[in-house]
Structures are given as C-alpha cells and as structure tokens.
Amino acid sequence: xxxxxxxxxxxxxxxxxxxxxxxxxxxxxxxxxxxxxxxxxxxxxxxxxxxxxxxxxxxxxxxxxxxxxxxxxxxxxxxxxxxxxxxxxxxxxxxxxxxxxxxxxxxxxxxxxxxxxxxxxxxxxxxxxxxxxxxxxxxxxxxxxxxxxxxxxxxxxxxxxxxxxxxxxxxxxxxxxxxxxxxxxxxxxxxxxxxxxxxxxxxxxxxxxxxxxxxxxxxxxxxxxxxxxxxxxxxxxxxxxxxxxxxxxxxxxxxxxxxxxxxxxxxxxxxxxxxxxxxxxxxxxxxxxxxxxxxxxxxxxxxxxxxxxxxxxxxxxxxxxxxxxxxxxxxxxxxxxxxxxxxxxxxxxxxxxxxxxxxxxxxxxxxxxxxxxxxxxxxxxxxxxxxxxxxxxxxxxxxxxxxxxxxxxxxxxxxxxxxxxxxxxxxxxxxxxxxxxxxxxxxxxxxxxxxxxxxxxxxxxxxxxxxxxxxxxxxxxxxxxxxxxxxxxxxxxxxxxxxxxxxxxxxxxxxxxxxxxxxxxxxxxxxxxxxxxxxxxxxxxxxxxxxxxxxxxxxxxxxxxxxxxxxxxxxxxx
Numbered sequence: 001x002x003x004x005x006x007x008x009x010x011x012x013x014x015x016x017x018x019x020x021x022x023x024x025x026x027x028x029x030x031x032x033x034x035x036x037x038x039x040x041x042x043x044x045x046x047x048x049x050x051x052x053x054x055x056x057x058x059x060x061x062x063x064x065x066x067x068x069x070x071x072x073x074x075x076x077x078x079x080x081x082x083x084x085x086x087x088x089x090x091x092x093x094x095x096x097x098x099x100x101x102x103x104x105x106x107x108x109x110x111x112x113x114x115x116x117x118x119x120x121x122x123x124x125x126x127x128x129x130x131x132x133x134x135x136x137x138x139x140x141x142x143x144x145x146x147x148x149x150x151x152x153x154x155x156x157x158x159x160x161x162x163x164x165x166x167x168x169x170x171x172x173x174x175x176x177x178x179x180x181x182x183x184x185x186x187x188x189x190x191x192x193x194x195x196x197x198x199x200x201x202x203x204x205x206x207x208x209x210x211x212x213x214x215x216x217x218x219x220x221x222x223x224x225x226x227x228x229x230x231x232x233x234x235x236x237x238x239x240x241x242x243x244x245x246x247x248x249x250x251x252x253x254x255x256x257x258x259x260x261x262x263x264x265x266x267x268x269x270x271x272x273x274x275x276x277x278x279x280x281x282x283x284x285x286x287x288x289x290x291x292x293x294x295x296x297x298x299x300x301x302x303x304x305x306x307x308x309x310x311x312x313x314x315x316x317x318x319x320x321x322x323x324x325x326x327x328x329x330x331x332x333x334x335x336x337x338x339x340x341x342x343x344x345x346x347x348x349x350x351x352x353x354x355x356x357x358x359x360x361x362x363x364x365x366x367x368x369x370x371x372x373x374x375x376x377x378x379x380x381x382x383x384x385x386x387x388x389x390x391x392x393x394x395x396x397x398x399x400x401x402x403x404x405x406x407x408x409x410x411x412x413x414x415x416x417x418x419x420x421x422x423x424x425x426x427x428x429x430x431x432x433x434x435x436x437x438x439x440x441x442x443x444x445x446x447x448x449x450x451x452x453x454x455x456x457x458x459x460x461x462x463x464x465x466x467x468x469x470x471x472x473x474x475x476x477x478x479x480x481x482x483x484x485x486x487x488x489x490x491x492x493x494x495x496x497x498x499x500x501x502x503x504x505x506x507x508x509x510x511x512x513x514x515x516x517x518x519x520x521x522x523x524x525x526x527x528x529x530x531x532x533x534x535x536x537x538x539x540x541x542x543x544x545x546x547x548x549x550x551x552x553x554x555x556x557x558x559x560x561x562x563x564x565x566x567x568x569x570x571x572x573x574x
Contacts, residue, residue, distance in 0.1 A: 150302040161313035175200030183286035215260040227252040228271035272307035276315035338366035360555035361388030378504040379432035410454035411489040422484035431458035466499030468532040508554030
C-alpha cells in the first residue's frame with residue numbers, strides 16, 4: 001500500500017500494532033528481531049523477551065535455506081513485497097506470510113493456515129484415490145467395471161457440481177448424472193427459508209419425463225410426515241424402501257399425488273439427506289421401476305457417498321450465493337452514487353480484484369457539509385475480500401461522521417479518524433485521502449475553487465486542466481490510519497480553475513507487482529492526457545479500459561470531479 005513505508009517511524013508503528021490479532025515482527029539489517037508483537041511470539045512458541053534482539057537464523061536455524069530465508073532476503077534486497085506460504089517443521093505449522101521492506105526494517109506478518117492446507121491435502125488425496133481406483137477398475141472384470149463406473153460417477157458429480165455456484169443448475173446436473181446408473185429416475189429437494197422445492201429432476205425414459213414433472217410439481221406440498229423426504233430431513237438419515245407397497249403409498253401422500261405417481265410405477269425408493277455442517281438442507285430421492293427392481297448394495301453405497309459430495313458442493317454453492325448477496329448489499333450501501341452539487345460533476349468507478357466478490361477494501365465517498373463545501377474521500381483498506389469490505393464500511397462511516405460533525409480542515413479530520421480507529425479497536429491499516437472543495441467570496445467572484453486535502457499514506461490526486469495539461473498535486477503525506485499517530489498532519493492546497501478535473505484514486509489503478517511505481521504513475525498521466533477531451537463519464541471508463549486492460553491486480557476505486565464554470569452550469573449528461 002502506497003506510503004506505508006518510510007512515512008512512519010518504526011517505533012510508532014510497532015507501538016500501534018502491539019495489540020493486533022495478526023502476528024507481526026520486524027527484522028533489522030542484521031536480521032535481528034527488532035520488534036515482535038505478542039500474537040507473533042505466541043504463534044512462534046516464544047515470548048517477546050526471548051525473541052527481541054535475537055538473530056532469526058540463530059533462533060530458528062531450520063529456516064536457513066528455506067523459502068522463508070529466500071523470500072526475506074529477496075524482499076530486503078529488492079524492496080518488492082512478497083507473499084507466500086511455507087511449512088516450518090519444528091513448529092509443525094504451515095505459515096501464510098506477507099513481507100515488505102520499510103525504513104524500520106523487514107516487516108513480516110503471518111498466519112497459521114495449517115488447517116486449510118490439511119483440508120486441501122485431504123481433498124487432493126481423495127481425488128488421487130478416486131483416479132487410481134477408476135484406472136484399476138478399467139482393467140478388472142465385469143463386476144469391477146461396474147464399481148469403476150460408480151467411482152467415475154462420483155468424480156463427475158464433484159466436478160459438475162463444483163463448477164457452478166447456481167444451486168438450481170447444480171441439483172439438475174446431479175439428477176441427470178445419477179440416472180440411469182443408480183436409478184430409473186431421480187428428484188432432488190432443497191429447503192430454503194423453510195420452503196421445500198423439488199429442483200433437480202431426471203428420468204431415464206424421455207417418454208416418462210412429463211409424468212415425472214406432474215408428480216414432482218405436487219410432491220413437495222402433498223408429502224405426509226411418513227414420506228421418505230420428510231423423514232430423511234427430520235431424522236437426518238437415509239430412508240430405503242426396497243419393495244414399495246400400495247399401502248405405503250397411500251400412507252405417504254394425497255390422492256391427487258397418487259394419481260400423478262401411478263403411471264411412473266415406482267418399485268423401490270431410496271432417499272438420502274443432504275447434510276452440511278450437521279444440518280440437513282435437502283435430500284435426493286432415487287426411484288426404480290418394475291423392470292429394474294430393488295437397489296443393489298453397490299448402488300446404495302455409491303448413492304450415500306454421492307449424497308455427501310453433493311451436499312458439500314451444494315453448501316459451497318449456497319455459501320457463494322450468500323456471499324455474493326452480502327457483497328451486493330454492501331456495494332449498494334457503501335458504494336452509493338456520489339452527491340452532485342450544481343456546479344460540480346462527480347463520477348465514480350469501482351473494480352474489485354477478487355473474482356465473484358463485487359466489493360473489497362477500497363472505497364470512495366462524496367458529501368456536502370452544512371456550509372455547502374463538498375467533501376471528497378478515497379481510501380484503501382489492506383486486503384480485498386469481504387472482511388476488508390466490512391472494515392471499509394466502518395472506516396467510511398467514521399470519516400463521514402467526523403468530517404460532517406465539524407467543518408475541520410482535512411488534516412484535523414484525519415487525526416480524529418485515526419484516534420477513533422485505534423480507540424474503537426478497528427483492527428486495520430488503511431490509507432485515505434480527504435479533500436474539501438472550498439470557495440470563499442473572492443473565489444466565487446473570480447470563478448475559482450480551492451481544494452484542500454490531507455493524505456494518510458494515500459496516493460495524491462491528479463489535476464487535469466481545461467487545456468489538457470496534467471498536474472501531479474504535491475503536498476505532505478502523513479502516516480496511514482490505524483496506528484494512532486500522535487504527530488501533526490498537514491494539509492495541501494491547490495486552486496481548481498473552471499473546466500478542470502480532479503482525479504482521486506487508489507493505488508490499484510496504476511501500481512503493478514512487476515512494475516515501477518513511477519512508470520505506473522506516468523502511464524496514468526499519459527492515459528489522462530489522451531482522454532482529456534472526453535466527457536467525465538467517458539474519461540473514467542477510458543481510464544479503466546486502458547490501465548486495467550490485463551485485469552485488476554488490486555481493488556480499484558476512482559473518484560473524478562469536474563469543475564464546470566459556475567455561470568454556465570453543468571452540461572447535460574447524455
């Protein structure tokens with residue numbers, strides 16, 4: 001994150017992160033622990049006193065020659081931050097590590113991801129075992145060939161259902177896969193918000209599909225408590241009826257549903273609950289006809305395994321959908337359209353870095369203060385996921401409330417926000433820039449505006465003048481938010497002539513992991529110059545198209561403000 005390095009004295013930063021939940025230590029140029037927070041010492045099975053002043057390679061000799069040494073030395077030599085995962089045998093821990101160089105030394109934050117790696121290893125072993133079993137089945141006799149087909153089915157279920165996050169599509173794929181290998185027809189039920197729906201439907205005989213749909217349309221609302229699906233959902237166990245009798249059918253359903261079921265001639269029924277995190281949320285039902293008869297032991301075993309795999313895939317799909325809905329709600333509430341003063345035109349853009357998550361840690365904001373001044377905010381919370389978005393929402397609210405409460409200078413707003421972040425225990429580091437578009441009586445007569453801003457470790461804005469010249473605003477850059485900085489912060493001030501455009505942005509717009517910061521900034525300036533004559537909305541779209549042509553490596557937020565002549569008003573937007 002731009003500006004986090006040299007702007008903050010090492011001792012201040014260390015003091016600020018003392019209470020952080022995430023482990024962190026700092027290594028000086030002699031590879032000594034110049035600082036480690038309590039969380040970091042605990043994860044390394046040491047105390048702060050034991051590690052402070054110790055040489056990392058002497059305290060942890062097993063790290064010599066490991067990925068830890070390789071990455072740490074490369075970051076120290078090149079100044080380019082690194083993120084990696086590595087196993088450390090003496091502690092029996094997989095570490096996820098982020099390292100970056102500062103004037104205070106090499107800063108390392110890390111987490112224990114052993115549990116996640118173990119899950120991944122288990123899954124890989126399961127896939128390997130399945131593929132090996134399938135290969136052996138191909139060379140076996142007829143009985144082994146059938147077992148191989150069942151194993152292949154399980155693999156197909158995993159692949160087909162995990163390749164989509166749409167629940168309806170996933171259950172339909174499942175129903176189509178298990179028919180006809182395990183049954184003549186299949187119905188898959190999902191319970192959402194207390195309502196059961198039969199979503200997945202498949203029949204081996206296309207001529208019977210219409211009859212199956214007629215019955216399925218009635219089944220969810222006509223099943224009695226003794227029917228297989230209600231029983232499986234209530235008791236969380238499979239329900240298998242190898243010889244279905246007329247008396248059982250009568251006891252399980254209504255006359256209308258029985259009439260719809262009759263043409264299907266069910267002989268055997270097996271229902272398996274779909275359970276995730278200890279709670280059934282659905283079930284699938286396999287049915288055979290007279291020609292097929294009862295289920296074999298192999299079919300039932302495979303069906304039970306399939307139920308576990310399907311449940312995991314469907315639960316993941318449900319969680320993904322829920323996460324997307326949360327992200328959409330967050331996006332609507334936190335990244336709302338900006339205020340539009342009469343003589344200023346504002347445009348915003350947001351591009352997340354994480355696929356399938358529509359919001360991250362970057363944000364923008366614009367609102368009017370009681371005195372009529374327009375406040376502009378751009379910020380970047382460390383991280384780009386829903387957790388970062390939640391913290392971003394807290395920060396955005398803090399900045400907005402503090403800036404609105406008193407018409408303080410932006411630097412004073414930053415100081416108050418930083419104190420609130422630390423005092424309220426908002427566990428984060430973030431950069432932000434607050435700008436205030438001001439105009440006194442003399443400026444109003446002259447048709448000018450002034451922008452006063454303060455940066456907490458954030459990239460400074462660009463000013464596009466009416467003649468196409470692009471100006472880098474210069475001024476003081478203070479430390480980021482979240483460290484409880486007690487020193488003074490200072491404002492920058494510039495005149496904004498009529499027809500000019502002020503551009504506020506997060507570093508994801510121009511920074512690249514493999515590129516130079518100055519080169520990235522120059523690419524941004526060049527793109528702004530090339531698009532200078534465009535209307536504001538087209539200017540924003542063009543910048544994203546040019547600068548993010550290869551995709552976004554980080555979240556990107558852009559806030560553009562065009563100062564139209566006060567006597568002419570804002571041009572109509574087409």
